[in-house]
Structures are given as C-alpha cells and as structure tokens.
Amino acid sequence: DTAVSQTPKYLVTQMGNDKSIKCEQNLGHDTMYWYKQDSKKFLKIMFSYNNKELIINETVPNRFSPKSPDKAHLNLHINSLELGDSAVYFCASSQEGTSGYNEQFFGPGTRLTVL
Amino acid sequence: KQEVTQIPAALSVPEGENLVLNCSFTDSAIYNLQWFRQDPGKGLTSLLLIQSSQREQTSGRLNASLDKSSGRSTLYIAASQPGDSATYLCAVRFNKFYFGSGTKLNVKP
Numbered sequence: 259d260t261a262v263s264q265t266p267k268y269l270v271t272q273m274g275n276d277k278s279i280k281c282e283q284n285l286g287h288d289t290m291y292w293y294k295q296d297s298k299k300f301l302k303i304m305f306s307y308n309n310k311e312l313i314i315n316e317t318v319p320n321r322f323s324p325k326s327p328d329k330a331h332l333n334l335h336i337n338s339l340e341l342g343d344s345a346v347y348f349c350a351s352s353q354e355g356t357s358g359y360n361e362q363f364f365g366p367g368t369r370l371t372v373l
Numbered sequence: 374k375q376e377v378t379q380i381p382a383a384l385s386v387p388e389g390e391n392l393v394l395n396c397s398f399t400d401s402a403i404y405n406l407q408w409f410r411q412d413p414g415k416g417l418t419s420l421l422l423i424q425s426s427q428r429e430q431t432s433g434r435l436n437a438s439l440d441k442s443s444g445r446s447t448l449y450i451a452a453s454q455p456g457d458s459a460t461y462l463c464a465v466r467f468n469k470f471y472f473g474s475g476t477k478l479n480v481k482p
Contacts, residue, residue, distance in 0.1 A: 291470075299411075299460065301472040314469050348416060361407055361422040362470070366415065 261285050262365040264349050270371045271339055278335045279368045281349030289313075290332035291362070292324060293348040301348070307332055308354060339372045346370070375400045377465050379473035386453055387481050394448040394476045396463035401441045404466040408437050408448050410459040411475070417462065421448070453480045 262283045271277055283290060291314075292304040306314035307326045321337045336343060349365040376399045386392050396406070405424045409417040421430045421437040423446070429438040436449040446465075450457060460475040 293472075298474070300474050301462065301464075303470055306469065350417075361405075361419050362464070363419060364409075364417040 262349055262351055262363050264347075264365040264368050266368060267366065268369050268371075270373065272373055273339055273341060275339050276335070276337045277339060277370070278333055279347055279349075279370075281332045281334070281365055283330055283349075283351040283363070283365075285351055285353070285363060287351040287353045287363075288329055289352050289354045290326065290329075291350040291352075292332065292334050293350060293364075294318075295346040295348060295367070297345070305332075305334075336370075339370075341372050344370055344372045375465075375467045375471055377463060377471045377473040379461075379463060379476050381476060382474065383477040383479070385479040385481060388453060388455060390453050390480075391449070391451050392453055392478070394450070394461050394478070396446040396448070396465075396473055398444045398446075398465045398471070400467055401444060402467065403441060406437075406439055406446050406466070407464045408435075408446075409462045409464065411462060412459045420461075450478075453478075455480050455482050 265280045289308045291306045293301050295301045305324045310326045323335045326332045346367045346369050348367045350362045352362045353360045378397045407422045408420040411417050423430050423439045434451040439446045458480050460477045462475045464470050464472045
C-alpha cells in the first residue's frame with residue numbers, strides 16, 4: 259500500500275490555466291506538507307498543515323492555495339499558472355503531536371510543466 | 374539566517390569503497406535532522422532520522438552522526454554498491470524544515 263500518494267504524476271498545461279494536485283496519506287499522520295523542487299533540485303517548503311490547520315505558509319504567491327478537507331488529505335490548487343511554476347511538487351506527511359518530531363514521508367511527486 | 378549546505382555536490386567512487394557525505398547547518402537549535410535518498414525522477418526515500426538529543430543512528434550499511442555544536446552531520450556508507458547511486462539530501466528541522474541541495478553519488482561497478 260502506498261503511504262503517501264499524489265495525483266496526477268505528470269501535469270502539462272498552458273499559462274493562465276488553473277490546476278489542482280491531490281495528496282493523500284494512509285499513515286494516520288497529523289501533519290502534511292507541500293514542497294517545491296525547482297530545476298536545480300532544490301527543495302523548499304511551501305505549506306504545512308497540522309490537523310487541518312495551516313501552520314506554515316511560506317512566501318509563495320497567493321495564486322497557490324492549499325486545502326485540507328481532513329487529516330489524510332492536502333490538496334494544492336494553483337490559479338493563473340505561470341512559466342515559473344514549472345517544477346516538481348512533493349507532498350509529505352509526519353506525525354508530530356506529543357510524541358515529538360518524527361520523520362517525514364514523501365509522495366512520488368507531481369511534475370508540473372507550464373507551456 | 375538558517376541554511377543547510379551539502380558538500381560535495383557530486384561524488385564518484387568505485388564499488389566497495391567506504392564514503393562520507395557531509396551536511397552542515399548554521400544554527401545549532403535544531404529539532405532533528407533527516408537523511409534522504411532521491412533516485413532520478415522519483416520521490417524521496419527516508420534513510421535515517423536523528424533527533425537533536427541523539428549523536429548517531431545506524432541502519433544496515435548506513436550510519437549518520439550529528440554534532441549540533443559544530444553544525445554538522447555526516448552520512449557514512451560502508452562498502453558502497455552501484456545500487457547506492459542516487460542523490461542524497463539532508464533536511465534539518467529548525468522551526469521548519471530546510472533542505473540541502475544534495476550530493477549526487479555515483480558508485481561505479
């Protein structure tokens with residue numbers, strides 16, 4: 259069983275379109291994340307949700323809007339896509355809570371290409 | 374400013390060699406440090422997690438150490454194999470996670 263899954267795996271779209279990426283984890287974790295990996299392979303956190311509440315919101319354009327309908331899901335919606343949004347987007351999860359800070363598990367990534 | 378640096382950016386070794394990958398960070402107030410491997414076109418696979426109170430963690434041929442006072446962690450790979458070829462990333466948790474840019478390892482048969 260896949261622990262952290264993302265859909266779609268590949269996404270090719272035109273500038274100006276709106277698209278969504280979905281993430282689900284079946285690990286029972288209480289915290290989920292979105293990361294962006296650019297063309298130089300550098301990973302940077304975008305958002306973090308704990309128990310459906312936004313706890314980290316980095317300096318990303320407000321065209322990016324995360325939504326967490328429940329603890330197991332964290333979706334990323336992107337409006338008015340731009341060329342610079344082309345990257346690989348990774349979802350991750352971890353169990354925080356009272357047991358301390360635990361390891362992150364990553365999804366397979368979604369490669370977004372904006373033409 | 375909190376930063377994570379990995380040197381070297383790339384490393385090529387013959388099969389069977391023991392090797393060390395380095396990760397340095399600018400702030401000793403960390404919660405934990407996690408080592409990952411990333412294969413081309415794939416996601417990140419967690420290798421080892423070291424909490425701030427620990428000095429090292431071991432898993433099979435891998436050993437990770439943590440020295441908070443000097444701002445360093447090393448990942449030691451024993452008896453390297455071609456299957457170890459991948460990019461190795463360290464992630465340091467301060468108030469949030471910061472990733473290094475990775476070391477691309479090539480183990481030659």
